[in-house]
Amino acid sequence: MHLHKFEKVWLGVGFGMIIAFLLFMGIGTFAMGMAPPGQHHQIDPDKVASTAPFDKPGLRKIGDNEYEAVMVSQAFTFLPAKMEVPAGATVHFVVTSPDVVHGFAIVGTNVNMTIVPGEVNHVTHTFDKPGEYLIICNEYCGTGHEMMATRLIVK
Numbered sequence: 001m002h003l004h005k006f007e008k009v010w011l012g013v014g015f016g017m018i019i020a021f022l023l024f025m026g027i028g029t030f031a032m033g034m035a036p037p038g039q040h041h042q043i044d045p046d047k048v049a050s051t052a053p054f055d056k057p058g059l060r061k062i063g064d065n066e067y068e069a070v071m072v073s074q075a076f077t078f079l080p081a082k083m084e085v086p087a088g089a090t091v092h093f094v095v096t097s098p099d100v101v102h103g104f105a106i107v108g109t110n111v112n113m114t115i116v117p118g119e120v121n122h123v124t125h126t127f128d129k130p131g132e133y134l135i136i137c138n139e140y141c142g143t144g145h146e147m148m149a150t151r152l153i154v155k
């Protein structure tokens with residue numbers, strides 16, 4: 001079988017790319033230990049109100065200007081209703097939903113999560129600038145979607 005020179009070159013490029021891809025994946029997986037997130041944290045969405053820590057949603061001080069905000073996003077509100085932290089606070093948000101998929105976005109920051117029922121979602125943000133931060137649901141979740149918001153005050 002006769003192959004044109006360009007076909008040979010192109011086949012070589014194709015095989016080269018496959019080898020390079022397998023090498024990158026292999027080195028990443030086996031030598032560097034890269035893997036998808038392993039601690040897939042799930043709870044029973046029907047029992048959110050009685051499952052710790054979501055049985056007591058709220059803000060908890062866990063360190064030097066470091067807080068944990070346990071939140072429940074449900075149709076059509078966020079629990080707790082209002083939170084206040086000092087400027088410079090690092091807040092670890094732990095959020096779940098007992099009903100449908102909601103959004104969790106903090107306006108003016110890059111915090112943006114999709115809250116899936118039964119999934120425990122984590123995001124951390126440091127609030128350097130004082131102000132009133134609006135937390136909104138940015139996934140359509142029903143007739144009260146546009147009213148679904150809460151506030152985080154940074155003093």
Ligand code: CUA
Pocket residue numbers: 074075076101102103137138139140141142145146148
């Ligand atoms: Cu909750 Cu939209």
